[in-house]
Amino acid sequence: MASADWRLEGEWLKNCNCAFGCPCDFNARPTNGECEGLVAMRITKGHFNDVSLDGLHFAVTVHFPGPLHEGNGDAQPILDERASPEQRDALGAILSGENSAEGTLFHIFSLIVTKMHDPVLAPFEFSFDKDGRTARMIVPGVLETEVEPIKNPVTGEPHRAQVLMPEGFEHRMAEIASSNIRSMGAIRFQTSGGHSSLAHVVQTPQGVAA
Numbered sequence: 001m002a003s004a005d006w007r008l009e010g011e012w013l014k015n016c017n018c019a020f021g022c023p024c025d026f027n028a029r030p031t032n033g034e035c036e037g038l039v040a041m042r043i044t045k046g047h048f049n050d051v052s053l054d055g056l057h058f059a060v061t062v063h064f065p066g067p068l069h070e071g072n073g074d075a076q077p078i079l080d081e082r083a084s085p086e087q088r089d090a091l092g093a094i095l096s097g098e099n100s101a102e103g104t105l106f107h108i109f110s111l112i113v114t115k116m117h118d119p120v121l122a123p124f125e126f127s128f129d130k131d132g133r134t135a136r137m138i139v140p141g142v143l144e145t146e147v148e149p150i151k152n153p154v155t156g157e158p159h160r161a162q163v164l165m166p167e168g169f170e171h172r173m174a175e176i177a178s179s180n181i182r183s184m185g186a187i188r189f190q191t192s193g194g195h196s197s198l199a200h201v202v203q204t205p206q207g208v209a210a
Contacts (some may be wrong), residue, residue, distance in 0.1 A: 009044055010044040011042045013197070014040075017189070018037075035067075038183065053090060053091065061078070099205055105169045117187070133150075133198060135177075149178065162174065170199075175197070177196040
């Protein structure tokens with residue numbers, strides 16, 4: 001692991017084509033055999049060494065032909081166009097996994113992604129309400145996703161479920177919801193009524209701090 005002092009705190013979104021609950025969180029196979037989805041974050045407070053990352057967004061779209069642990073994945077980073085060259089380099093250094101301990105989120109990601117597409121710089125529209133289980137992210141011409149509560153199939157009333165992962169490398173607790181995705185970048189796909197995890201997270205080189 002390279003030596004770097006970094007920290008990301010903020011609102012974390014994971015949407016994918018799996019059924020509610022995301023089998024990957026339970027070391028099970030993807031619902032449909034393959035994984036198509038995204039992770040995204042609005043950084044409320046963050047830094048990489050002496051470079052501030054406060055207020056920036058990033059997302060990564062992914063495609064895996066099978067279970068994530070089998071690798072062979074494609075990924076494309078999408079970075080906030082407001083980021084300076086130094087901030088872009090800082091985000092890239094974090095996402096690369098080279099500055100994270102073994103077994104942490106970004107390190108694992110670096111091992112299972114075979115093809116990393118060139119990053120996209122674009123504006124973000126991002127809204128997030130973890131307790132309400134709603135979110136919306138638009139990166140014009142590149143990525144769109146909406147999140148809403150899971151609906152009771154009989155009454156139509158909002159349904160609430162949480163996942164607690166005391167040793168999770170992505171988050172410690174997430175609200176589970178329903179998502180739609182339209183990915184129009186290098187990794188193109190569309191999903192409807194798939195899984196969503198919404199969480200407040202703190203990521204560090206040693207893994208999840210909160």
